[in-house]
Amino acid sequence: MLKTKRVRQIKEYVFEHQTVSLDELVEVFHVSKNTIRRDIQELVDLGEIKKVYGGVAVNHTTLESFHDRQTRNQYEKELIGKLAAGYVDDGDIIYIDSGTTTLEMIECLKTKDVTIITNNLDVIITALSYENLNVISTGGVLERKTKSFASFKNMDLIKNYNINKAFMASTGISISNGVTNSSPLESELKKTVVDRSSEVYLLVDHYKFDKYALMTYCGLDEIDYLITDKIPSEEYQEYAKENNIQLVFRESEVKVTS
Structure with a gap:
């Protein structure tokens, strides 16, 4: 693997996990500890x-911006957004979570009559072009890095709505740690949305599996649909079967029931 590609992947791995040991990086990237140290030093010198x-x-003083996350793995994000939008029907009241993958749904919803509840500024701006999309903002204080609104008052607002389908994002997921996010305030909002929704759809690319961030906002078993870009490992397939989670990937889907 080229050094530049490896350093970029190391950066992505650290950002997904938040904290990792040198031994873990050695094992994941199959290089010596001295090589890892040199690669890490480049990222440290850049302030990443x-x-x-x-x-x-x-x-965290140079927390990755929404734009940087949006341009990474763009093909996978577009695919997942398209698959997720296929589950939205006219008349639905849906929640679209703040995330670069969930944002991709909007273009695929432009011909549908849907009410969208969201805390993400880019979702609101993108939906402005389509008069048939009724948008409700949760409001609150704007976090510029993630382009999302968050406030403890959001929780009371969300509790008043009956959400048919929630389309959620995550920094990382695992069977042991569930569905995670880096922001404590946003995590509380996500938790409330999951509780208030009839169906919960989780949109994550395959890079997010077996990774976790600071806060768990729901268990993986609370998800009804797991939408990703490739079929997950047998461990996740078995977990989906045991917990009646429908796996959706690429242009096909697998209904897994106990």
């Missing part, structure tokens, strides 16, 4: 990450 005892962590 910082060294911690035994490993490295995200430098």
Whole structure:
């Protein structure tokens, strides 16, 4: 693997996990510890990450912007957004979570009559072009890096709505840690949305599997549909079967029931 590609992948891995050990990076990228140290130093010098005892962590003073996340793995995001939009019907009241993958749904919804509840600024702006999309904002304080609104008052607003379908994003998912997010305030909003929704759809590309962030906002077993770009491992397939989760990937879907 070229060094530039490896360094980029190391950065993405650290950002997804928030904190990782050097030994873990050695195992994942199949290189020596000295090589990992040199690669890490490049990212540290750029201010992307910082060294911690035994490993490295995200430098939150340079938290990855919404734009940077949006341009990464763009093909996969568009595919997942298209698959998710296929589950939206005219008249639905849906929640579209703040995320670069969930944003891709809007273009695919432009011919449908739908009410969208969201906390994401880009979702609101993109939906402006389509008069048939009725948009309700949760309001609150704008987090510029993620282009999302968050406030403890959002929780009371969400509790008043009956949401048919919630389309949720995540920084990382795992069977042990569930569905996770880096922002404590946003995580509380996500948790409330999951509780208030009849059906919960989780949109994640395959890079998000077996990764986790600071906060767990729901268990993986609380998800009804898991939409991704490729079929997950047998472990996740078995978990889906045991918990009646429908796996959706690429242009096909697998209904997995117990």
